[in-house]
Amino acid sequence: MNRLLTHLRHVDLAVPDFEKQLDFYSGVWGLTETASDNGISFLAAEGSPEQYVVRLRRAEEKRLDLVSYGAATPADVDTLAEQLLSQGVQLISRPGGVDTPGGGYGFRFFDCDGRTIEVSADVAARRHRRIETQESIPVRLSHVVLNSPDLDRTRLWYEQHLGFRLSDTLSSPHMGEVMHFLRISNQHHSMALAKGPHTSLHHVSFELRGLDEYMYGTGRVLRAGVRKIWGPGRHLAGNNTFSYFLDPHGNTVEYTTELESLDEDTWHPHVYDFSQPEVTDQWGTANPMSEIVAKESFNDVDRGVFVAPPV
Structure with missing residues (x-):
């Protein structure tokens, strides 16, 4: 389509x-x-x-x-x-x-x-500015990840109705497929779907200017006493850096940078085994991915399912 x-x-x-x-x-x-x-x-x-x-x-x-x-x-x-x-x-x-x-x-x-x-x-563009060297604030929104109890049904829905295409999948020998990365441009993903026990927000990701700014930002948030879930590290799927934190209401938010740009004409989706540590973190600098880390981003059951927000 x-x-x-x-x-x-x-x-x-x-x-x-x-x-x-x-x-x-x-x-x-x-x-x-x-x-x-x-x-x-x-x-x-x-x-x-x-x-x-x-x-x-x-x-x-x-x-x-x-x-x-x-x-x-x-x-x-x-x-x-x-x-x-x-x-x-x-x-x-x-x-x-x-x-x-x-x-x-x-x-x-x-x-x-x-x-x-x-x-x-036709939304009016906002006057924005260039983020400077060592300035550790988000440049833009990078992507959103959503928990779904039926991963393949939700993926198919987004492909059929909204024209998303699959970039990569995470899988493991015991859990099967657990995440699909979906794109609407040459950016590896603007949305991903995670296998979760209920419909909810998995995380919201924010792009920083570069590697240095991403590390400065990660350190700044840590020093502020915000609870870190996972990171800093670099994923294999998307090749982007990651530092995940919890906001005050338990929503997971991420600082990232260097998300991969694809050649859409030649790209073929991979299925990566996320039980291999270099898949979840190429650098080996993050705390190991575990069931405890994964459960942090299951989030609460979303009370807004099939209920339109009032504004």
């Missing part, structure tokens, strides 16, 4: 302790609050033209509100909405004006696991 999505825009989280989360993301994590409105905060990455990469919403229950992707034109938004309707996908809204910073034209729908996905075009 034609690929109508262009890039990952933002990930929106609902949180009971709004102030604590806002302090974390706008403070130690290095995002910039650019707008706020009655218990909602929009947080941008200084190096990104996106109006915001994280939205926080004050709520009684923790949930993933939505994942937002870009499209090239309003016509592509309309085309995608018509395709999804004809394929029986449940739309939350029809294409129309987007009432968030930067405006635009978009719509929302549920994926097969009940997550809210938004697709938009």
